[in-house]
Amino acid sequence: MNGLKELVKSTNQFEILVKNFFSCRIQKKLLKMKSFLFLLFLFTNYSYPVLSQSNLLESVKKNPSEARNLCNKFKEFNSKGISASSDKVIEYVSNKNKLTPVNAEIFSIYVIGLHCPDII
Numbered sequence: 001m002n003g004l005k006e007l008v009k010s011t012n013q014f015e016i017l018v019k020n021f022f023s024c025r026i027q028k029k030l031l032k033m034k035s036f037l038f039l040l041f042l043f044t045n046y047s048y049p050v051l052s053q054s055n056l057l058e059s060v061k062k063n064p065s066e067a068r069n070l071c072n073k074f075k076e077f078n079s080k081g082i083s084a085s086s087d088k089v090i091e092y093v094s095n096k097n098k099l100t101p102v103n104a105e106i107f108s109i110y111v112i113g114l115h116c117p118d119i120i
Contacts, residue, residue, distance in 0.1 A: 070108075071116035
């Protein structure tokens with residue numbers, strides 16, 4: 001009877017060791033996967049602004065009439081003493097073109113640089 005108890009006890013201990021071993025391996029793999037996903041997330045977030053800036057520049061280049069209309073609006077703001085880089089103008093550009101404020105500011109800079117350098 002004691003031998004059977006010892007066998008059962010050692011079998012249970014073996015099962016626990018096996019579970020712990022595989023649990024540690026799985027945890028290590030999950031940690032590696034999480035690290036990889038985190039790095040992937042960082043890479044995509046850092047590359048996104050670069051891609052969006054390029055798209056904004058292309059948009060300004062391909063739509064000169066829209067850019068000229070925006071130049072006229074900037075001139076209108078300037079005549080009221082409002083700078084094209086002011087929050088009010090950036091908000092206008094953001095709403096009109098459905099852009100984030102940062103992208104709206106970049107878009108405005110491209111428009112001014114390419115189509116209306118006399119704007120303040």
